Amino acid sequence: MTSPLAPLVAPGPPLTPGQVDRYARHLALAQVGEVGQRRLLAARVLVLGAGGLGSPALLYLAAAGVGTIGVVDDDVVEASNLQRQVVHDLAAVGRPKVVSAAERLRGLNPDVEVRTHALRLTAHNADELLRGYDLVVDGTDNFATRYLVNDTCARLGLPWVWGSVLRGHAQVSVFWAAAPGGGVDLRDVFGEPPAPGTVPSCAEDGVLGAVCAAAGAAMAVEAVKLVCGTGRTLLGRVAVLDAFDATWREVPVRPQPARRTPPPPEGSVDVVTDPRPDSARTDSARTDTPGTPAGELTPAGLRDLLAARDAGAADVDVVDVREPGETAAGTLPGARLVPLGAWADGSALTGLDPDRTLVLVCRSGMRSGRAAAYARAAGVRDVRNLDGGLVAWAREVDPGLVVP
Structure with missing residues (x-):
């Protein structure tokens, strides 16, 4: 996509004096401005995973004034998470991630309504959960969930922001099968998911914490652009970061209709998505x-x-x-x-x-x-x-x- 997409969200009510002060740096931007900020405050964004990618994305979306943020995660905070999952702190170890994240976001910005979903995303609940939002930001760490998100968003006509990290590398893109003028989705890039156990996880090969920050922030930027209808999104492109080489490069994506698997009719799916890392299966x-x-x-x-x-x-x-x-x-x-x-x-x-x-x-x-x-x-x-x-x-x- 070479030109901005239409805004996803209609503007909300006029800003209060306090909001004019809080979002002053956004109001100074021609790409956001007062109307764009009102769109952000009216937006509903669902973030899947309050981990390495979800943490920075959640923080920057809340700081940006996204009015409703949903957080989906069924795990608890571990000490090993704190190296990269910056929405949590030491006091949160052992607590549900959605609770820890919600407290942090509410403390950061009282304008934001945080909805917590302490559950596993499955084929049984995906449609009901996702259709309550304007946009999905996927920070999960396994292929089964990514493909479930892709196929559900394609069925519902929703755009979603995708990210992936491993070692010192990251990838970020936007997928929207129903985008005006023609869209792309995850299957256009990767086809079918890889066989279980063929791709290492961060637990096995590690990840540089700051790489999660770079990718998660980039995902938040894409979400803001989509809500406001500004800038050139990553729809049709995959941005690839090599942190140790200090390079970003771009891979173009073209529609591949033969690769796409039509999602089954709603209500006919009986598969539970496994949220654990791919190497654990x-x-x-x-x-x-x-x-x-x-x-x-x-x-x-x-x-x-x-x-x-x-x-x-x-x-x-x-x-x-x-x-x-x-x-x-x-x-x-x-x-x-x-x-x-x-x-x-x-x-x-x-x-x-x-x-x-x-x-x-x-x-x-x-x-x-x-x-x-x-x-x-x-x-x-x-x-x-x-x-x-x-x-x-x-x-x-x-x-x-x-x-x-």
């Missing part, structure tokens, strides 16, 4: 229920496995990878505590029996998914991750278990 482990991702264990499947263990019919090692403070309210019967940091530094892998079934659990299944990747890399043959974590276990099997 593998086809080498067994599935327990049709439709459950390989290596994932449903709460019902775990209940049966624990019953077999207690009857002496299965050799199972159950490990809770949460931090000690999170397990004070309880955990699974017979589970031992080995926090995620011990899996990352390798100390948890010493002495593991490669032939024994290893079941890993945490609050939501995200951290245990990462620990599972470490265990598989160390040669443990049968690694299971509790799908949905202890939250799902408490909901479906043991309502008496308190999960903070």
Whole structure:
């Protein structure tokens, strides 16, 4: 796209004196101005993920005066997040990310209404959730969710801003299948998602924290441009950052209709998106229920496995990878505590029996998914991750278990 798109959002009410003062630097910009600021205050932007990319995007969208910001994340803050997830602080460790992020945004700008969605984005809830917003900013870290977002936005006619980071590299773009004059979407660039386990995650290969800041800020800029209808967006282009080489380059994107997969009719999808990093999923482990991702264990499947263990019919090692403070309210019967940091530094892998079934659990299944990747890399043959974590276990099997 070589010319600005039409504004996504109609202007809201006139600015108050306090807002004129707060947004004075925007009002001085011809590309935003008073009308553009009123559009921002009327806008509804959904940010998926309050992590490395979501953190800077959320902060700058709130500071810019986006009137309604939705935050979707079902994870809790970990100490290892603080190197790059700047919307959180040390006091937030162990707390839900959406709660931590909402408090920070409300403290930054009282003009902003923050809506928290402490849930996993799935094919069952994506349409209902996304259709309540004008624009989606995707800061998630796995391919399944990205393609779900793409196909849902295509079905609903929504634009979305995409970003990705790994090591010292980042990519940012705008996808909008229904854009005036013709659009592009994620499948025009990447076709189908890669096979599980073929792309490393940040947990395996690392990421420079400031690269997340650069990419997240660029995503916020794209969101502002789309809302205000100003500037040249990244629709039809992918911006690629090599931070260690200090270069940005541009890759053009053209529509590839043959690559696009028409989304199924609304209500016909029965697939749950796995929000864990791509490297935490593998086809080498067994599935327990049709439709459950390989290596994932449903709460019902775990209940049966624990019953077999207690009857002496299965050799199972159950490990809770949460931090000690999170397990004070309880955990699974017979589970031992080995926090995620011990899996990352390798100390948890010493002495593991490669032939024994290893079941890993945490609050939501995200951290245990990462620990599972470490265990598989160390040669443990049968690694299971509790799908949905202890939250799902408490909901479906043991309502008496308190999960903070």
